[in-house]
Structures are given as structure tokens and as C-alpha cells.
Amino acid sequence: MRSTRVLRQALSVEELNKIRVANLHPSIRKGTHFKEPLVVKNAYMQYIYDTSGKRYLDLLGGIVTVSVGHCHPKVNDALFQQAKNLWHSANIHLNSPVHEYAAKLAATLPGDLKVVYPVNSGSEANDLAVLMARVVTGNFDIISLRNGYHGMSPITMGLTGHSTWKQTAPHYFGFHHTMLPDCYNGLWAGCRDSPVQPDRKCEGSNCTSTHCTSADKYVQQLQEIFMYTLPQKKVAGFFIESIQGVGGVVQYPKGYVKKAFELVRQNGGVCVSDEVQTGFGRTGDSFWHFQDHGVIPDIVTMAKGIANGFPMAAVVTTPKIAECLTGAAHFNTFGGNPMGCAVASAVLDVIQEEKLQEHCKTLGTYMIHELNKIREEVPIVGDVRGKGLMIGIEMVKSKETREALPADKMAEIFEDLKNGGLIVGRGGFFGNTFRLSPPMCIQKQDVDSALETIRQVFKKYA
Ligand SMILES: Cc1ncc(COP(=O)(O)O)c(C=O)c1O
Known part of the structure; x- marks a missing residue:
């Protein structure tokens, strides 16, 4: 039709x-x-x-961005019904859509990832994740991957490790980009979590179904950022896309993310999975692709497919980390607006029903x-x-x-x-x-x- x-x-x-x-x-x-x-x-x-x-x-x-289908009838209906009743209400009042959505979204996430902060775009979500990582750890430096894309705000332009997307004006400082653990083009070939492996054979000798030995070499590169670059080896946070999107659907050797998260946590940092492209069931085995890496991040950022193309995004974290922002006020005018939440809620229903x-x-x-x-x-x-x-x-x-x-x-x-x-x-x-x-x-x-x-x-x- x-x-x-x-x-x-x-x-x-x-x-x-x-x-x-x-x-x-x-x-x-x-x-x-x-x-x-x-x-x-x-x-x-x-x-x-x-x-x-x-x-x-x-x-x-x-x-x-279009996760369940352009103009999906059920999603459209949710939007039209909500528009008839309440377009806008910020968090100065209570309204059902944002509460219903927060509970529903939190139920899709594992572990202690239960606290939702709705925002409007992927860049805003990552900005907020950087802020929380810094405030909760008291550290400043952030590590992300070369070739990664995390947004266009001044902070996320720093987080992004891809010069195509960097303007010549100074963007935020305190960001370091570690070597891209790329199974096809990287310094070391690797085994990846895909139905097909690269033509370039992994040189690893003891690879298992969950760990590729090339991952260790790339983690060593991350270790060197701690050694050479970071003050007293301290870090606020480590960001990854669980598969790089804009960077060209780049996948990492199996086991890299798990080992990298362990190293970051040992050095006092929090781990953030940017699920802006990979979330909401798209990768098939799990609802969130970080689950396929065998990890639970401390913070998850999401946008794009969250509301089938309607401007909406969110950050989800643990109650303990979320608490760190209560020392001062933090506010977002449109984040969690009733229309975005009604649409995003319908998207979750459609993913499940269909x-x-x-x-x-x-x-x-x-x-x-x-x-x-x-x-x-x-x-x-x-x-x-x-x-x-x-x-x-x-x-x-x-x-x-x-x-x-x-x-x-x-x-x-x-x-x-x-x-x-x-x-x-x-x-x-x-x-x-x-x-x-x-x-x-x-x-x-x-x-x-x-x-x-x-x-x-x-x-x-x-
Ligand atoms: C992985 C990832 N993170 C963050 C963003 C930024 O999202 P937005 O354009 O909504 O700010 C994008 C956008 O392409 C993205 O692909």
C-alpha cells in the first residue's frame, strides 16, 4: 500500500x-x-x-534513521493521536509519554542501565555522556577510536576521530584517538562478528569463537595512550560505536571491546557505547550491539532509529552515574517532548510485534x-x-x-x-x-x- x-x-x-x-x-x-x-x-x-x-x-x-519503515501506520497514528492532545511539555510538569517511554526503554537494557535522559540528537546525547563521564570520575581526558563519528557539536567534533568532519576552528580539547582495530584494513587482520570473514586472513594463532588474538595487539595500542598521553594514566571515559557507521561499517576483532573496557575501568574511566546506528535490534542477535561484544557499558547513547526519523535521542546510564549531575541544575527544553516519546514508544512496540x-x-x-x-x-x-x-x-x-x-x-x-x-x-x-x-x-x-x-x-x- x-x-x-x-x-x-x-x-x-x-x-x-x-x-x-x-x-x-x-x-x-x-x-x-x-x-x-x-x-x-x-x-x-x-x-x-x-x-x-x-x-x-x-x-x-x-x-x-528510519528503523521500522517510512510513515509506518502505527507510528504515524501514535504521532497524530499525541499531537491532538499534548504537543509540548518540558520536565517542569509531569506527563505520561516521557514516563511511559523511560520505563519501556529501560526494560530493553541489561544490568543497572535503568536511568534515561531524553534529548534531541545523537550529538546532544554524546555531549551529555562526555559531561557525565567527566563529572562522575573527576577526570578530564576521553579516548575514542580513529575513524569514529560521534556528532558535530564542538565536543563531539573532538570526540570524532575522522578529519573529514573536523573544521579548522579549535574544537574541544582533552580527546585522544586510539588506533582503529579494523579487521580488514588495520595493521593486523582479525576475526570479526559477522557471517563472513575478511578475505585477508587473520594471523592470530589462538583465536576462539569469542576472542581474536589480534584484539590484544590493538588493546596494546590503547595501553600506549595511557602510558604516553594521559596524566597519571587517568581517564574520564572511553567511547566506541559498537560497529562504526559513518566510518564505513568497520568491525573490530572479537574480544577487543571487552578487553578495552577492562583496561579503561582499571584506570578509573567509564565506558560508553554509542548505539546511534547499531541499536534497536538492527544487528539481529541482540537488541543492543554492545551485547554481542559481551560487555555492559556504563553509559549508552542512542538516536536516529529511536523514533523512526522523528528528532529524538537518549542517554541511558546507571542510577549511580546519573546522580553525578544533581550537584547543579541540568536542563533540556525539548528533550523528552510528548510527541517524540509517543513516537519512540510506538517504535518499540512495532519492533516487538513485528x-x-x-x-x-x-x-x-x-x-x-x-x-x-x-x-x-x-x-x-x-x-x-x-x-x-x-x-x-x-x-x-x-x-x-x-x-x-x-x-x-x-x-x-x-x-x-x-x-x-x-x-x-x-x-x-x-x-x-x-x-x-x-x-x-x-x-x-x-x-x-x-x-x-x-x-x-x-x-x-x-
Ligand atoms: C554513531 C553516531 N553517533 C552520533 C551521531 C550524531 O547524531 P546527530 O546527527 O543526531 O547529532 C551520528 C550521526 O550520524 C552517528 O552516526
């Missing part, structure tokens, strides 16, 4: 372009994905429609295996990785050197995929990884036809 309700008369492409040039910031213009930009008219579940009525399969899910986590596991595993067959057939596909419906396809000039496929080639393939009706994402430091993170309602027939288009387009450029 396709939604036909269009609330506003759409502007023509000429009018859009005129306003874009005159009134929108150039950074926004630069962000447009395609040479021939897609003018979106409406979207329903896993599909986007342009103004000519052409249908595209949204393999990026907004930007990993068994979307299980669906991600089955369909994602199938898709990764099929894409890996394409990798075997096509010389410019270097690696296929990921878990559930969070998938990366790294494109290379040569499988031997793993050198990135040049940007102009990537752009042509990207455009061809779009012309073939597929919207995919791009990521990785060199922009040479296609990212697939579709709405979790995507069906097998969508995947099969997408695989065929991908195979044909990739072969054309091989």
Missing part, C-alpha cells in the same frame, strides 16, 4: 534550486547525495518516491552471504561485512593492495545504483564503502531484486 496523502503543494525543482542557492547554508548543499539530486515527494515503509512517481528502495533507511530483530538476523545474514558471492565474482569488491541489516561493501582498486576505488568511480556506481532504483549510503575514510542499513521492514523480494541490480552495476565497472 502506498500513502497518497501529500499535505503541501510541492515546489518545482527550479524553485527548490533557487532557494537552495540563496537561502540554505552551503554545507547543506554540499551534503546532497547525487549528481542529479533526488527530489523526494513521499515515502512509505521501505520505499521512497520522487516527484515523477518513480519508486526507490531505501537501502540506507533515511540515514539509518519481530523485527529476528527479521534483521535472518534477512541480514542472507543478504551478507549473497553479497559475499558478488565479492567473489567481482574484482573491485574488496570486502563485505556487518551484521544483521547493518552492512558494508568496501570497493577497491585491487583486492591485493586494498587500495580504495577512486572517488569518481564510486560516484558513478552510486549514481547507477540510484538510476536502478536503489538508494545506498557511502562511508569510510576514503568514501569507498557502500553502506546498507534499510528500514527493518524490508522484504526478501526487495533484497533479491536489489542484489541483482548491485551485481549488474558492479560488474559493469569491474
